[in-house]
Structure formats: structure tokens, C-alpha cells
Amino acid sequence: MSSLPAVFLASGFALTGSEQLESARLIDAGEREAAGHYGHLPPNPDQLGGAFSFTTLAGTIVNEQSFKGRWTLLYFGYARCTDSCPMAIPIIAQAAKELRESGLEARSVFVDIEAAAIGNVRRRASGGTGHPVHLHEVDRKRALRVLQSNFGSELEILTGTRGQLSAATAAFMVAREHIPPRDGERGHSINHSSLIYMLDPKARVAGYGYHTSTPKVLVETVRKLRRSK
Secondary structure (H helix, E strand, O other), X not given: OOOOOOEEEHHHEEEXXXXXXXXXXXXXXXXXXXXXXXXXXXXXXXXXXXXOEEEEOOOOEEEHHHHOOOEEEEEEEOOOOOOOHHHHHHHHHHHHHHHHHOOOXXXXXXXXXXXXXXOOOEEOOOOOOOOOOOHHHHXXXXXXXXXXXXXXXXXXXXXXXXXXXXXXXHHOOOOEEEEOOOOOOOOOEEEEOOEEEEEOOOOOEEEEEEOOOOHHHHHHHHHHHHHHO
């Protein structure tokens, strides 16, 4: 049977296994390095998060206080993405729904990181695509409307100012890089790290998975994290 993706938990624990999840176990440095994401050693969840703020699509400011009181499955990406985001968004929405149906307060949150280059964002030369400079913004607004229509109340969509997004991506160690557009995208694309963060009811990062995780893995991990509190 094929293995499910590893999910890293606070204090260096991980869930691994096949279709039947194994118990959480301590993973060593070698295993963490072997499971590296984009060539980086996976961070300990205790290193992630902190003070942050975002803006809803309606213009309301939310911060870490707004995340308290329930479990949150949080994913950073961009609405126009044709790569990992279309995989991750339905997964977190479904997992949060299953958690709610089991009696656990939970929600899924997608943060659209689309913004002009700032801070640790690096641009590569596009090679002269000939696209108008704001074409991607037209596509972004359309993609956000589609997400709202497709998921409704099952998915909370957040974004922010350049300053908000720069601070939040730094707090959650989200790597991002503007590159020439992929097939199906215009203006530019964004390479970004692809963690699914699991925030506990105190708005602390308790663990994380990847966009290749399944709803089942995320649900079982949140339950295990909850029992460990």
C-alpha cells in the first residue's frame, strides 16, 4: 500500500503510515531532513505563527485573536494558482467540515498572498511576455469570486496589505518567489511553500501537513493533537 504524506506535529512528532495511521512518534533529524520541503529542513511548529493580521475580502481587519476558540486549517497561496492551491483548498475545506460534523469547532482559511514584490519576495525576469502589467490582478479578482462561489461558508478567504502579508508570511515561514507565468496563468506566477498549518483554539501552530495530505490525515492529526493538549 502507498504511504500517506508525513504530518509534522509540535515537539518533533510525526504521523506516518499507510491507510491505517500509526501512532505519533518522535522523528529524528535525518528523517526531518529527508522530508525537506523545497530543500529546507522542516521547521518545528513551535517556531511558526505569532502575532499577525489579515484583511477579509469585505475589508475587515482580523488578527490572531480572531483565530481563537476553534481549530483552524490554514493555507497560504494565491487565488490564480493552477498548481498546489487547487489541491490544498478542497482538502482543508473538507477536513474542517468533517471535524465540525464530529462535534469539533473547526474552520478552513485560505490566505491569498498575491501582492507586489516586497521583503523576501524575489522577482525573476519574465523574458518579455508582452502581458499588460495589471493583467494578473484582473485574473486574481475573478479567481477570488470563483472561490467564494464554489466554497461559500466552507472556506474563509483572507488577504491583506503588502505589510500585513509580508509580516504574516515571515511569521509562518512562507517562502514565495515571483516567476514567469506558468501555463494557464498570466502576468506572473508565484512559487510558494505549501504547508497546511493546524492552529489550535489558542491560535498557536500545533502541527502542519502538506498540500498532498488527505482530509483523513488532517482530521486524524487534529484529533490526536487535541488529545495531547
